[in-house]
Amino acid sequence: MNIDLTGRKAVVSGSTAGIGRAVAEGLARAGAAVVINGRRQERVGAALAELRTLFPNGEFTGVCADLATPEGAADLFAQVPDADILVNNVGTGRPKPFFDIADSEWVDLFELNVMSGIRASRHYMPNMVKCGWGRVVFISSESALAIPKDMIDYAMTKTAQLAIARGLAEVVGGTGVTVNSVLPGPTNSEIMGGWMKANAEAQGITREDAEQQFLKTMRPTSLLNRFATTEEVANLVVYVCSDQASATTGTSLRVDGGVVRTIA
Structure with a gap:
C-alpha cells in the first residue's frame, strides 16, 4: 500500500513529542505538509529542526499555542x-x-483533552466539507473503554472524545470528510515513558522491568506484553488519514495491544 498525501496540509496538535511527534513524522513521510503545535516555543523549534533534518524537502510550520484556551x-x-x-x-x-x-x-483536564479538539474541529471541518475531502482523527485511549480507577478524570475525557468523533462523523456523513478515533494502549510516549523511568529509579529496577510490572499489575489483559512504540500508533493514524481509508468513518480503532477484552 502506497499512502501518498502530497498536496495535503495536516495540523497535529501537541506534536512536539510522543505520539503527536510520531504522527507528524509519519504524515510528512507520506508527503503531507505538517503543522507542528506545542505550548513552548523552544520545543516547537526543536521539533521543527528535527523534522527538517529528516525531510529536507518537506514543508513544516510551527505554531506555539496553548489549545486549552480559546485565545x-x-x-x-x-x-x-x-x-x-x-x-x-x-x-x-x-x-x-x-x-x-x-x-x-x-475543568483544566477537560479544557485540554476535550475542548482543544472541539475548537479545532469546529474551525477546520467546514472548509473540509466545502472542499469535499478531509480527515479528522481524535487520539483517544483504551482508558475510554477500560476505565482505570486511578485516572477516572482522564478516562472521562477520552470517552468524551469518542462521543464527539462519532457525532461529528454523523454530521458530515456523505461529504467526503471522515472522522474517527484511535485508541492507543500503553505506549512509550513521553508521558508514560517518564512515569516508567521514575518508577524504575524509585525501585532500583530497569525501565523494562518497570514496564512489565505496570502491564502485570495495571494492564494484565495486554496481549502484546510490551509497550507499543509511538511509531506503531502513528502508523494507524496515517492510514486513517489516507485516501485508502475513505470508507472508514465514525468508528473507534484500537491499537491497544489487545488490552480491551472485547471483539467489537
Missing part, C-alpha cells in the same frame, strides 16, 4: 486558517485518587 486556539487558526487533515492529539493525564481530584483539575 491559544485563535492564535493557531490565525496562523493556519485551513487544513485537510486534523489530528486532535494534544492531551495529558495523571494518576490520582478520585476523591483527591479538585473541581479545577477536572
Whole structure:
C-alpha cells in the first residue's frame, strides 16, 4: 500500500513529542505538509529542526499555542486558517485518587483533552466539507473503554472524545470528510515513558522491568506484553488519514495491544 498525501496540509496538535511527534513524522513521510503545535516555543523549534533534518524537502510550520484556551486556539487558526487533515492529539493525564481530584483539575483536564479538539474541529471541518475531502482523527485511549480507577478524570475525557468523533462523523456523513478515533494502549510516549523511568529509579529496577510490572499489575489483559512504540500508533493514524481509508468513518480503532477484552 502506497499512502501518498502530497498536496495535503495536516495540523497535529501537541506534536512536539510522543505520539503527536510520531504522527507528524509519519504524515510528512507520506508527503503531507505538517503543522507542528506545542505550548513552548523552544520545543516547537526543536521539533521543527528535527523534522527538517529528516525531510529536507518537506514543508513544516510551527505554531506555539496553548489549545486549552480559546485565545491559544485563535492564535493557531490565525496562523493556519485551513487544513485537510486534523489530528486532535494534544492531551495529558495523571494518576490520582478520585476523591483527591479538585473541581479545577477536572475543568483544566477537560479544557485540554476535550475542548482543544472541539475548537479545532469546529474551525477546520467546514472548509473540509466545502472542499469535499478531509480527515479528522481524535487520539483517544483504551482508558475510554477500560476505565482505570486511578485516572477516572482522564478516562472521562477520552470517552468524551469518542462521543464527539462519532457525532461529528454523523454530521458530515456523505461529504467526503471522515472522522474517527484511535485508541492507543500503553505506549512509550513521553508521558508514560517518564512515569516508567521514575518508577524504575524509585525501585532500583530497569525501565523494562518497570514496564512489565505496570502491564502485570495495571494492564494484565495486554496481549502484546510490551509497550507499543509511538511509531506503531502513528502508523494507524496515517492510514486513517489516507485516501485508502475513505470508507472508514465514525468508528473507534484500537491499537491497544489487545488490552480491551472485547471483539467489537
